[in-house]
Amino acid sequence: MEGSTPRGRTRIQKEKREVILEAALEVFSTNGFRGSTIDQIAEAAGMSKPNLLYYFRRKEDIHETLMHRLLDTWLAPLKELDNIGDPMTELRSYIRRKLEMARDYPRESRLFANEILQGAPRIMPMLEGELKELVDEKAEVIKGWMRAGKIARTDPWHLIFSIWATTQHYADFDVQVRAVLGPDRGGDGRFEDAARFLEQLFLEGLKPKAG
Amino acid sequence: MEGSTPRGRTRIQKEKREVILEAALEVFSTNGFRGSTIDQIAEAAGMSKPNLLYYFRRKEDIHETLMHRLLDTWLAPLKELDNIGDPMTELRSYIRRKLEMARDYPRESRLFANEILQGAPRIMPMLEGELKELVDEKAEVIKGWMRAGKIARTDPWHLIFSIWATTQHYADFDVQVRAVLGPDRGGDGRFEDAARFLEQLFLEGLKPKAG
DNA sequence: CAATTTTTTGACCGAATGGACAAACGTTAG
DNA sequence: CTAACGTTTGTCCATTCGGTCAAAAAATTG
Incomplete structure (x- = not known):
């Protein structure tokens, strides 16, 4: 039975x-x-x-299933951030991958943003548990790069936040981005432009200072 | 009477x-x-x-009134961006002010984010009109700074997007930020840490290259 | 084939919700 | 007092929405 x-x-x-x-x-x-x-x-x-x-x-069962799947996919890029490769290359890859996800999976990004905006009522434990642990772990990796003088000294957590914010912006605020860029510059090329800009911003902004 | x-x-x-x-x-x-x-x-x-x-x-009248007021307040900092002062100082002030708004008016930021996330059904004309014009105008100011060699050459529009994204992140994704930072680092000091980080990121990332 | 199990749907229910309305209440002027 | 005006609320209504149920329709199995 x-x-x-x-x-x-x-x-x-x-x-x-x-x-x-x-x-x-x-x-x-x-x-x-x-x-x-x-x-x-x-x-x-x-x-x-x-x-x-x-x-x-129940309606909520659908949402829950969706959210559970999403998180695995969503954190995959950060999990891949490795202290084996060259720090600057690793960071560039991470930014690229996150931007690609914003381009290819905007619905997932918005679903997640919606949940967080409302106070993350259904995934709070995950944020304080799994997510925090992962970020803390990667922050240590980044700190190691700083100690080794490979990138400028700064706050690793806020660095990660800023990468999340800038890349997901192109999914969550897509209508605004397209409206502001207008018909000419708001086409498919906007992700290439964004990639170029973000790469410059982060790589220049994190160049190690002599000394 | x-x-x-x-x-x-x-x-x-x-x-x-x-x-x-x-x-x-x-x-x-x-x-x-x-x-x-x-x-x-x-x-x-x-x-x-x-x-x-x-x-x-009607319920929608409340929302409309709220949204209309919000936009004036929300765009004020960008309007103040001036080509009179020193570019780096101007940019730093702008970032500061936006971050202060995320700290002091998180509800307004979330209201706006909610609207954009849903496709901006009620404020689309404003985005394509008033907002686009303002951003285009300020993009010209920034371009002037680049031509004068005051800041590094890059895409002004995406620069503005990245400032919006990073600062508003601390209002819109507040629960996630606090969850990841944990009880110790997630307190009131998080905005100071963010300010310090963002200042470093943008000012270093936009330093003019020799030549 | 018939028997059994899985899938699909029309009809229905109770609760929540946006909104309407007239009656009641309070205040002030004559 | 009454008349007039602005404010407040209890009650009601139509619709929407999440969810149930029994019974029909496919699909699967023996």
Whole structure:
């Protein structure tokens, strides 16, 4: 007999859950959690509301599943920051990768931003646990680079914040960026321009001082 | 008694409208527009729902009034960016002022962020009009500094974006910042640390290259 | 094929929500 | 006192929304 949480998931269940999550990502990221309705998600997923609720019992279950997946993807670039390679190269790669994620996964970025903006009610423990540990660990790596005179001495935590802020800005504030740049400069090239600018800002700004 | 009610708005009306806007700022900035209810705002303002609706006919009227005021305040620092003073000093002042606004008016920042995140449905014309013009104008000022060799050559628009992103990050992503910094470093001092870091990043990153 | 299980949907429910409205309340002027 | 005006609230309404349920429709299995 099957238990309360059927581990055995049929082919249809797996597929439909994916379709729902994809639709929910679209809807949640543009309307926020409370601003989204199950009907909207169901329609975007091409099924009826009761049918959707057959796969996810509650609206919040969809959001939770989405958020849980997101975090793994989202932190992957930082995890790759390694103290093996050349510090400046490592930093440049990290900035590049984060900017690429803002370009290729803007919905995920907005979903995350929405959650944080509202006070992170559903992922607070994760921020104080997993995320803090990871950042602290990488801050140590960066501190090592500073001690070795490879990059300028500064606050590693705020350095990480500034990389997050500047790169995610191009996903979260995309409409503003495009509006300000206008039709000519606001096209696809904006990410290249941003990459060039950020690279210059961070690499020059973090050049080690003699002495 | 005559002339004591300019433009047909009594003293009580002015006062109560202020109370409501203050309450609405609190509620909207933490729950978003759709996530906020008139009842919540009314309770925060210390009055009944019908009474609130006596001062603002619709929920959206409150939001609109709030948003309109916000924009003036929000763009003031950039308007002050002047080509009279020393470029580096001007930039430092601008960064300082923006960071102070993130510290002192986080609710306003979140309200704005919420609006942009949702695609700026209510303020799009403003972004493409007033805001774009202002930024274009200031970009010219910055370009002048670059031509004069006062700061490094780079993209002025993305420079402005990066200042917006890094400073507003401390308001919009406040919970994440505090969670990552932890109880010790996440206290009131975090803004001083941020100011020090950002100053270093931008001033070093924008130092003019010889030649 | 029939039996059984999984998937889908129409109809429905209760709670929340934005908003309307008239009655009541308070204040001031005659 | 009354009349007039601005303010406040209890009550009500229509809609929306999250979620349930039973029963039909596919799909799977023996």
